[in-house]
Amino acid sequence: MTKRLVNLLLPFCGIALAIGVWSIASRLVSDLPSPVRTWEESKLYILEPLTKRGETDQGILLLAYYSLMRVGQGFLLGIAIATPIGFLLGVSSTLTRMFDPIMQVLRPISPLAWLPLGLVLFQKSEPAALFAIAVCSMWPTVINTMLGVRAIPQDYWNVARVLRLSKMTTFTKIIVPATLPYMFTGYRLSLGIAWLVIVASEMLTGTPGVGGFLWQEYNSLVYAHILLAIITIGVVGFALDRLMGLAEAKLRAV
């Protein structure tokens, strides 16, 4: 009982300690707002999270909603491309050898590098942002799906062979179910990356959202709002990861 209570309280102790460090730091660096000042200047956004006062001057939930919608679209686009690629690479070692070098080169490219290319290709900021999110977030799904297919035990392939299942049946009844848990791990990691990319793409394109808000407030010298945006990004990212984790656990339980 007491152990559970301690376990429950420990994270709050950690948060309190972090806020302590933050307030000490704010005394040493003159431009860094203290926790109290951050709260004072941000409470309008937090207490009225759904109010729209202007193009970028909006409640924090509304801003997070714009960002989430953009991330959602980019993420869905990314995994819609990545999942079939993952299956193909998993089944065919020839294709893997063919495309592995390209993948290894494309994977570490920062979203900041993809965005200008997106702008050139699509002329508009919104599709360019989706392009950057999709291209950056697809790799964990490609790789995990591929590994999932390769990890299918020989037993299951034997079942397909001795039952003389058609290629299509083998795919839907054996390959996909066997790969599903790996695929979802890929989706979770991909969503994490998509959320990382959003800030960069909103900053560069100036679209409304948490990232756009952050950049605008930096330019308006309202430093407390930078911290508000940072904390929001963190909390939302954490929530997304937890939700995907739950979905993944459900799948594994089957």
Add this chain to the structure above:
Amino acid sequence: MAFIEVRGIQKSFATNGPMRHVLRDVSLDMEQGEFVSIVGAMGSGKSTLLSLLAGLTMPDGGTIAIGGEPVRGVHRHAAFVFQNYSLLPWFTALENVRLAVEAAFPALTREQQVARARDALGKVGLANAVNRRPRQLSGGMRQRVAIARAMATEPQVLFLDDPFGALDALTRETLQQELAAVGSQADRPVTTVMITNSVEEAILLSDRIVPILPGPPLDHARGALSSAERAPATLGASIPVELPRPRTVAQLAHDEQATHVRSHVVATLTASPGRLRKVATEPGTASRVLQAVAKEMP
């Protein structure tokens, strides 16, 4: 002409390292409806032989024909039971069986396929467990599902890859009896090849026992246990099991003729120059086989 004809097959593997010659000059004839057990120690090449008969792998030399047709892949009317059940964990027992029925009888309607799968599960006593997933079933029940899956396709040939090897001794006995019963209930004769390291199991189920004899250790590796360092295995002379059916384990324990067959098989296996390991003479003896191996270690 025999239903299954195996003529002079040989098989080698070259997986990381030196070439391993597993089988040499293996020939075997089987009549339709016959139940033949290939008995040998672990690592003697009997799994390789079964894969070849089943068309899962191709021999390096020699020919295999089933029903007059050369084997070029998994036979249309063949079914399998593997030691490790090989059920799909995301499907229920019924869905696992239906998948096989669907592949074997694509012309049937969905309802007919389900009815057939239910019927097959009922025959192995799982009528009340059709909607359970493999995870929710005991080892014995899983293997029953696998047997139902094999029989539901109405096979002409049945390949049993040490089907009871993973089960405890008691479950093993029950399932052996059930398999014999299911086999005798089939509408037409099912030609069955079983590999096992249990002589007792072979006597209980077979019409004929074929010992597989590992080759002698190669000169440079005397006393080694790995099959990589042995000459390829061959088949010994068939030993008929002419005991009346149904047979039971209890009855066989005291039967004079069974005792005779048992000692004949054991003598053949242990007299072979390349005796690899002692062969289990009683069911449920994986640990005993291991002990025997340990004793033979230099």
